[in-house]
Amino acid sequence: MKDPWLAVNLSLFFPGLGQLYATNFIRGIILIILQSLLIGTGLWSVFSPEGDVASGLIYLAIAIGVYIFNLFDALLLIYYQAPEVYQERIPRKVKNPWFAVAISRILPGLGHFYANQSVLGLILMTTSLISLRLQVFYWPLLILSPLIAAIAAYHAYISFSRTAKRTLISLMAGAIFFVGLLINYIPKGIDQRLAMFILPSQSMHPTLETGDRIFVGKDQNYQPQRQDVIVFHPSEELKELDQNPADYYTKRIIGLPGETVTIEGGIVYINGTPLVEDYLAENPDYEFKSPVIPANQYFVLGDNRNDSFDSHIWGMLPRENIYGKAYKIYWPLQRVRSLLNTD
Structure with missing residues (x-):
């Protein structure tokens, strides 16, 4: 049985992936193409010499809206396939390890609070916030925040079942790390190519x-x-x-x-x-x-x-x-x- 919060985790990487997992292939492909066009056109409009910045900001704002819609859509696509089975959209009574992974990606430590591991959650949250602050001053530390997020997501998942199969969560943790690393280094790459002055x-x-x-x-x-x-x-x-x-x-x-x-x-x-x-x-x-x-x-x-x-x-x-x-x-x-x- 498909898990709605696994769909959300996939859609957190890029709009449309959760929809593909939910076997709604047309919607998934449309979202992937739409988001790619919005981001590409938006960045071109902002940074290219002839681009219109106002239009670019509008495209990027729409892309943010599409991203948020895609998360709810991926969740509900699977939830409404069997609402009597899933019972809760936000799993409170029956804990869902993929929900813990999702909120750990938003802020490492939240998944552990959800798993009633408050001390470890506080340690991960504090470490994550400190690393985010330090990497502003020393760019080689850009590796830390995605690494902490990947570790937190992996550990939050296995906290619910030590005997659970770990292949999928291992792949997920690896993807969280590499995507997070890429996102962290994009501003560094831009900074090496252009500067902004007043x-x-x-x-x-x-x-x-x-x-x-x-x-x-x-x-x-x-x-x-x-x-x-x-x-x-x-x-x-x-x-x-x-x-x-x-x-x-x-x-x-x-x-x-x-x-x-x-x-x-x-x-x-x-x-x-x-x-x-x-x-x-x-x-x-x-x-x-x-x-x-x-x-x-x-x-x-x-x-x-x-x-x-x-x-x-x-x-x-x-x-x-x-x-x-x-x-x-x-x-x-x-x-x-x-x-x-x-x-």
């Missing part, structure tokens, strides 16, 4: 406004190009002129190695050729002529030319100071747009 000033107005939040790609093979918007660490020359330098600055690359930059009559010239710029707040009211830009250095300016602390004041930016390329405003929603140069 603009502190108007130096990039009108392209970027104070308070804009931007995605910045972190690519070790990034080759800076003219008119890229970049985030960088302050150079030594910048630090000498600013007594309280910020940790990061945002400007636009104008001059590349081997070029000269001249600013005259409100126009920027690269090797004597005027640069077309349609992103300026106003033309610069100063004049400037650079020497030939050395190898592995760049000339950067703010789009708000007359209110920007940039290369025309403190000089060239070394390549090693560039943190990454800004590619999208993701917040506030009314200002979401790509920052990529499509010319």
